[in-house]
Amino acid sequence: MGKVNYKKMKGSQNLRQRLLLSTLSGTPILVEDIRADDKFPGLRPHEVSLLRLFDRVTDDCVVEINDTGTKFKYKPGVVMGGRRVAHDCGVSRAIGYFLEPLIVLGLFGKKPLEIRLKGITNDSKDPCVDTFRSTTLPILKRFGVPSEGLDLKIESRGVPPLGGGEVVLSVPIVQALSAVTWIDEGMVKRIRGWTFSAKVSSQFEIQMIHAARGIFNNLLPDVHIFTDHKAGLQAGNSPGYGISLVAETNAGCCISADTTISYARGDDVGDMEDEKKELKPPQDVGEDMASALLEEIELGGVVDSSHQGLLFLLCALCPPDISKIRVGKLMPYGVETLRQIKDFLGVEFNIKMDTSTKTVILKCMGCGLKNLSRKSS
């Protein structure tokens, strides 16, 4: 009933944040010009899958996509949550892509969410599920999310191009988050890690661990990297291996780096044979990721570069108290998130460069979002 005022946006950028913020703030959006000038215009399969996921988790949301897929309307519904929800994420992006918005969305649902996601668990593009478990969930706990009911279970692994992995995410609901003052990054007290190998030799893992240790040994003795060798059904459909490293500081911050090595997605199958040879050797992977982790540590900040967006988002969703956080260099993704937050929630951050440590300190007052869909008893 009545005319819906759509917020107009352009392009496919930040689709996840836009959909998430649109749902949380209840603003309908209209996105135009999605790759309109591209060779392959319109929404990508993973984006469509994301829309489907939102449709599944919420009640009565309306999505209209035009014929070419270059334009769509999204009218958010009430976040329902619920148990035994399942979603196939497809193989064009990893599950990490879907997890990032989903975990925030689930917090503001009517019922606790328990969802089974199928697809690619580990990918080089998106944060892998191990990192999610070790780094992202603790960040949520900082904001007052109860730890019971917050879990990610990895049932089976799946790497590109064919995927076949499965995880179960459960998110509790909250009434409101709580603001944080989180500027103490602390010192790294231990490094933990997870390697996995699916449909390849478990020897790969040992090589990765060995190489990574070689770098950490100069700095810290407390390094422990777990292995997870999968075979058979649990290994998914494609071979691959990867590593996820987390540095925990004595102030409770987790800084992570991860990657996965596998064959490229099969747009052009003909190159398959060539690419097989190009896979990075495990020693290099271990070394590179260890270096990457050290680089993240050098940047400073209470979270690593890939979690900036989530951190900002959570701060903005807090009750109207001041949150103060410190991050390393502002990443483009974080910057985009900041802009989207201002667009949808009207929350502006005060950003200050901390010159002595080359980090950035952000301050904001939360928008005071409360869980509207929760039922009052």
Add this chain to the structure above:
Amino acid sequence: MAAGSGGKDQSHKAHRSSQAGASSKSHKAKARKAGANGAAVVRGGWNPNLAGNDDMARAGRGKKRQREGQGAVASQESDKPKQPLTKMEKVDRKKRRRLGEDSALAEQKRQNPKAFAFTSSGKAKKMQSRAVEKEQRKLHIPSIDRTYGEPAPYVVVVQGPPKVGKSLLIKSLIKHYTKHNLPEVRGPISVVSGKKRRVQFVECPNDINGMIDAAKYADLALLLIDGSYGFEMETFEFLNILQVHGFPKVMGVLTHLDQFKDVKKLKKTKERLKHRFWTEIYDGAKLFYLSGLIHGKYPKREVHNLARFISTKKFHPLSWRTSHPYVLVDRFEDVTPLERVRENSKCDRNVTVYGYLRGCNLKREMKVHVAGVGDFSLSGVTALPDPCPLPSAAKKKGLRDKEKLFYGPMSGLGDLLYDKDAVYININDHFVQFSKANDEEGDVENKGKNQDVGEALVKSLQNTKYSLDEKLQESFISLFSRNKNLLPEHQGSNNKIEDHMIDMEAAKQGDLVEETEPDGPTKSDTEDSDGSASSDNNDAAPEKLAFTEHVELHGGRLRRKAMFENDYDDTEKDSHDGIEDDHDGDTKISDDDVSSSDSDSSEEDGEVEKLDDDHMGNMSRWKESLTERTGLRKSTNLMQLVYGNSASSMELRAQEKLDTIDNVDSDEEDFFKLKGEGDKKQKGQNDAYFDAEDCSKCMKYTGQNWKEVNIYERIRDRFVTGNWSNAARRNELSVGDAEDESSNDDDDAAVDGEFEDLETGEKYGSTETGPQEEDDRAAEKRRLKKLALRAKFDAQFDVSESMEDEEDEKRGFTSMDSEANQSSYIEKLKEESELLKQKNIAELNELDEESRLAIEGFRTGTYMRLEIQNVPFEMVEHFDPYHPLLVGGIGFGEENVGYMQVRLKRHRWNKKILKTKDPIVLSIGWRRYQTTPVYAIEDRNGRHRMLKYTPEHMHCLAMFWGPLAPPNTGVVAVQNLSNNQASFRISATATVLESNHAAKIMKKIKLVGYPCKIFKKTALITDMFTSDLEIARFEGAAVRTVSGIRGQVKKAAKKEVGNHSNSKGVIPKEGIARCTFEDKILMSDIVFLRAWTQVDVPQFYNPLTTALQPRETIWHGMKTMAELRREHSLPLPTNKDSMYKPIERFPRKFNKLVISKQLQKDLPFESKPKDIPNRRKPLLERRRAVIMEGAERQVHALVQQLQFIKNEKVKKQKLTKERKRKLHEVEEAKAEEVSKKRRREERRDRYRVEDKLKKKLRGRN
């Protein structure tokens, strides 16, 4: 007083239980006997100290308890103003008396302990648990107070039925506060009532819509009651509305008490009304008496007392209001361009509303709901200087006359009207001395320097001889000189007219002055350059005078614009001009910077590297400060990078559009170019930016060799294996850094001397400064905590409490410790919330004004000017100052429309029950709208079953369609908005349970069918379904006959089986279902299918647009069914089947019993039907006749005669008996009547006596 007596009562109870505790000690054996359970409770629950017979301790305790009792019964008690000695004495005396009682009791107890021994452990336990429960019920989860600004004036709504003296009361109060006579009360009137308090008086309109709105903004409601008449419905309606929309403070005021001639009657009436009032609110609620009129005004003394009560009220936050900003409009202007109105008087208008911001902070982007009009987005938000400010730092005891400000623009009060860019001065005619016109011809400029600015301004305004151009020039010259002149005054006085308001929309909002300017774009260009110039060199003012009119005009306007960019300017001042030029030159550069953020980050990287080199190399002072400055520059850059772009992104997009339009020609040339290749080159990065991949992991690792020593040593201190002190400093320092920076910002010390600031040296500081900073931090933390504690203490204990009380408190503390432990959780929560608040304030104070506004929004308590565009013209036309306007902010998701579920209860005073789908007006949050709810109740299995009507005395669920509100919001339902009706108008009250996008309410449905053909256990049922499709839907459904035979729907019957029509050519009937049963059914059976069907809630809601029509007319929305029927005089439709008819039961005819031959054969003879063949002739015995002989005949005749005689006798006897009985009955009836009469009289007498007794008793009470 009930409060006192309540307290006493409690103390008594407590005493008894404490004695129980005492005796539990002395009579241990008894306690043991009483059972382990009870004994344990007694022993564990009571502090053994209490059992001690120390008189002093008991006295203290008694007092304390008494105070608690008072607190429990009425928070009102604490509201009592400090009254002159008499009252204090009274209290004192009371206390002493109670003390005496206590000591006497103690004495008694000592002498005769057995009399006070407790008799039942169960009772003691019960009492103890009750006491604990009472205590717990007092506790509330502390709400965090997030209002940081000066509190807005408290709204005192004066409500009452018509002709009860509302406006007179306001007039009297205003007179009391300000010594001014108010001619008329229109709209809110703000008054400074004390050194730290302002109040805003509003008269509540008399219609229900006005009452609902008033309940939403009232902080204190004065309910005026006509004492000579008694309570009227309005008061109770208003109370109910208040209770639903968060219960603000309420005080009753009895007027018209001079109508009573009889003192006794007056006293009785007061008592009666007071008790009625108490039952409605709580025992001990304040009811104030205004004894009568003196010279048409209320007595001064009483008004004074009332004012004292008002000024000492404490207001607690109400949950809806603390989460939504709202403005009670005290000024309303129509700012539509006159030309547009002239062209079309019914065009949409632009209006500005003014008022204090209340509730919570308001952000610029927020949408608002104007009560009675609708939802709008704010097109302009401006903070204005307070028109009615609190006295600044008053040292004196009371208020001076000058500080007794008041402001009520709607009532034509207050001499000053502040606007965004103008101040209107209202001077009474007899105060005005018109100056001579020739005065300001030439020497305005000269005078401006030494004359009062306001005067010059006014004079220049008076001058009407000049053309607009000249006038503008002149006024701006004076404005300019004013600016120079006022600078020192700026800080000094509040009362001065200044426009130092924060104004961001200056450029956006079209003023008349600006509109006269024809060249928009060039203006902005000049503005830009001018702005930077003006802020750069402050001493270039004389140069400015030389500018042309236009530029000056802009310069004058631009002052505000410059302020907007102030922070950038401030910080940029530090840097070289060269750098700045680079910045101000073109904003697009920075845009490009962002769009290619990757390249930018790499640039940053480069800088970082450079810094690093600096750091590592020898650190000379100048280099350090240089890096410092670049850092500062970068910090502002960061904000710009992130947000500056987004503001200009619109521009960018617009530009892009232009580009594409331009490119049309060129595009035509390469028409056949592949999409995506041709354009990409032209649009370059922009396009990629729009469709950038959504990826949170985009860190580009540099790939350094971390095995090298010098590289990994760089981050050694980030590990626990490194130098802890270094690392600690890293964390600590940076905090200090931020603070330092901000302090620098605040000072806006833009002097070059800052370079040598020692602080900058400290930032990179050597180890010795580290600990000091740490100390500072610790000190800061301690300070915060202290502040929090103090605030908490203030909140807990009334400031106005007497000294004696405080002393009492201290003494009581020791014994209160145990209680403190009990409620320590609450205490902790309170402390936490207070700490949070202090931390927020500290963080906010660090920021400069501009960025604070950006992240926080406008603070509560600021006087706001809100511009709303495109409101219906009716709002302006029918604006009525007697009906104050409420503008409330809308939270996230609250403008969305959906189904809402509420828990609803019909008001017990509403005479009718409510019908499902009958339209009803609901008030939720700020909104009022009409909707059609469907009532339901939750079954045991969780199904929501529809109810046709609301239950009589129960809660039920209601589901309706409308704008969503968060759970736990209160709802008032009203069905009848008209004023002239006697009955209670509030139909129901409710709370929101949840909001849904789907309504799932079921109702029972019963499908009835009849067998048309019966096989053995299968039957074909007709008339139950209308089509085969329907049957397919119900396959497997359970059916039942009336006689209780259960069955199942199988399938649609085949055509040839049961469906052959009698006459050919008729289409066989559809919808015959084949059902199977557990037994064979009869043709006379009726078959039922019982199912549930979903009821859809109509998607209808109709906002009440009461502000868009004359206020006295009643708003008409959708009509209820009953109203429609009444209007059209339609009868109630009746279902024939529901009618009650006499039941006709025909005697059943059974067929003859047929026993098969086989069975007959097997039956025993007895049960065998005896087949006697019909005879042709009757038997001989029947056929023959009997003839008597003579004697025999005589005997027979005699016997017959005797028999006859006997029969006659009996008949006679019977008759006489009957007669006698009848006579007797009549007599009996007579006697009965008499006795009845007697009994009735007896009863009457008895009642009379009882009534008298009762009255007597009541009178005694």
